[in-house]
Amino acid sequence: MSSDVLHGTPEVIEKGTGGFAAEARQRHLTNFTGLGPPDLVCISKHWRGVVGKGVTQGYFHFVRGIKAESTASISTYLGRLIKHGLEGASWYSGGGYKIVSAACRSYNSFSKCDILVKVDVPGSVSSLALFPDGHEEETSDLIWKETFVCSVLRASEGVGEHPLYPCLVAFQPLDSVSDERSFLTAASEIVSRWPLVGSGRPGLTFGDSPSQVTPATCLVAEALFRYFAQDSRFEQAQKFFETEVGEKDVELKYFACRALKDSGNFSSARSLIDTVVQECPSFSAALLMSSQLYLETGQLDAAFVEAKKAVEVNEKDTLAWIHLANLYVEKGDLVESLIALNSAIMEPPTLDPFLRELLPARKRMTKPLPNTSGGTDIIRVLAKRLHEERIGPATGVDESLAELSATLMTDPEKQAYQVLVKALNKFGWDEILNARSDAFIMEADISHLPEGQESSTEQIHETDVGKMQEAASSSQENAESSSDTAGTKISKGQPSPGKDFTLSAETNGTDGQTKNVATEDNQVQGNDSSSVKEDKVREVGGSSEQRILKNKHASLEVYSSKGHKKKMCTPWLDFLVNNMYEDLRALAIWQAEDEQMAQNLRSTSGTSTSHTSSQPNQASSSGTNSQNETQASQMQNDASYIAQSLDADQIAKQTKRPPVDWLRRGELARRIQRSSDAERAFRIAIILSSKNSGAEKSATVSPWLSLLEMYAEDGFASEALVAADAVWNFMDSHADRISTSSFTPPVPAIRRAVFKLVHKHGLHKIREQVMDKRITINRHRIQSVLLDAVEWKVSGYDR
Structure with a gap:
């Protein structure tokens, strides 16, 4: 039976x-x-x-x-x-x-x-x-x-x-190089039908006519390039797009140029893209690539020329607008950068009604015996585990971290957000708000005006009000209201010991009666950031009420400081600015907690440092106040420096937060380009998870995968190999393996990370790292991936 x-x-x-x-x-x-x-x-x-x-x-x-x-x-x-x-x-x-x-x-x-x-x-x-x-x-x-x-x-x-x-x-559909050859032959034979799948570039929609999408702008071409690039096989990508399909459509040679650029061969990429631009002067993607190559070689003016041509020939190319905005940040023109971003078209995320209809049926499923799937379950096991870890336990977590809107951004929105992050690190948060007020009219500001003032504004903006009513939903109005009243200003780049993020009571005007945020948050597991008042968050950047009112007033002006008539800020850009506000708010709470931990550590170790000697009494009270402010500032700077010097082990011993909070903080730090903070947060999550290895949904794999991606991207070979081994250990203990193998097949993230290391350092050096006895890994497993790198001729396999 x-x-x-x-x-x-x-x-x-x-x-x-x-x-x-x-x-x-x-x-x-x-x-x-x-x-x-x-x-x-x-x-x-x-x-x-x-x-x-x-x-x-x-x-x-x-x-x-x-x-x-x-x-x-x-x-x-x-x-x-x-x-x-x-x-x-x-x-x-x-x-x-x-x-x-x-x-x-x-x-x-x-x-x-x-x-x-x-x-x-x-x-x-x-x-x-x-x-x-x-x-x-x-x-x-x-x-x-x-x-x-x-x-x-x-x-x-x-x-x-x-x-x-x-x-x-x-399954892995292509088991051998000969299988891949059959696949690529089939793809090249149907080049003319690629546009039927739809656009692969944000902003370029399919529309009613297939002629709006070309083989070079379609999803198939983008997916084929990623097929090669994610495994660091740039030579094969160049050959396929330049010869096999590039001869049928010259625009497809643009992808061969991308392969040359990603492999570091800028001179060949420049020569090839010049040819493509000459033959296809209205191809915005090629002009964008030309601009990127100029930027890589430090030719900012030439990059501007090409980027402006790209948005002129195709104003719907979202990636071209994002790149132009990035160039304006490089130039130091924040207002023009925001205007360029505002011109981009952001499509809403696509939904999957088919999957939604099937989800209720999951209540009844069969369960096969363990060790019978032959390795076909690794994707399912890993995806399910990552989903569980990101949700975290039902209680004891910081809901404000879980509800950060930035986690919902689409890929194009993430690219635009990185432009804002670059502007944040270069100019500061207040300057972003100033530039936004100078460039746009905000729907929230119009909706909160008194009746008389609003009517006069409407007379001036007869053509704009209708657009405003169309574009902003009530949720976006609330988001704008909260972000516009916050003048948080974060320091440029990584925080230095001289830049303080603590929330002082003195500047809040409460005469020292305000509770310390870090102490209050550490007392409650879950650390709800809603307990932080807006004025406290504002103090992180030292913004004043006068400056905030000035920003709101400036946003109601008809013309910008450059004489251009203002446009309405698009809802998606308003969404990104609000996301940045939420991220900075969470960052302020994080840093306050770190500094409190540093102070606790210093007090328990019995050390104390005096930064100023006693001074003679001053005749002027202003002199005394200045001395007190200097002493307070010096002590705060010292606390900030100690907080940065705390390592993951020290924080893991003191924190009351669960691993999932630190996982989310690591993702937050990666979004705002703070790699050292992200690495530390992920390591704290790993340490806490190891202490509670039996806990349900403990963040074990997610931080290791994030570290693996970061280390591989930065070229840290030994650290990446250790992270890959940790992920593989989890898969060996939770997924099935092939009957002829002693370990499970590598998940795609491991293969791609190791291949990237081979591309960056060469196969010979990575083999030396694998055999290095200073790191403890399963060498046999990693060597199997290196053999795959040779078989599939990953870039760097021959050196």
């Missing part, structure tokens, strides 16, 4: 005979965007008791990485499921199950259809193309080429991980 559990593969149990998942997918075919969802596999199983007819039950799971190049390749996977069969039933079972049929639906993003392959038991295989309107067609060679390209790119892009599709099974 057999149970209903498929060997090595978890499944969602449908109601009755099944068909719910397939019907939902059919309804949402028109809603699929980009490369589409993972493949859906539906299996029918018939239960037969000792007596009676029995019943048929439906099951489904998702799979990613099937090499969908023909009916045979998909039916091979279905046949393997049927061959492995069902797990045995318990001895007291009154009947058993058997598989009746299995079907797989793989999405074709080019033709906007599902390729359905069905296997009936015994011995019948069929395939067809199923379109949204319900009509069916036979599968052709062209459709199979398109489906093959889509299936490989879905695996490369990590489709189905975030958010996680239920019961996801993941």
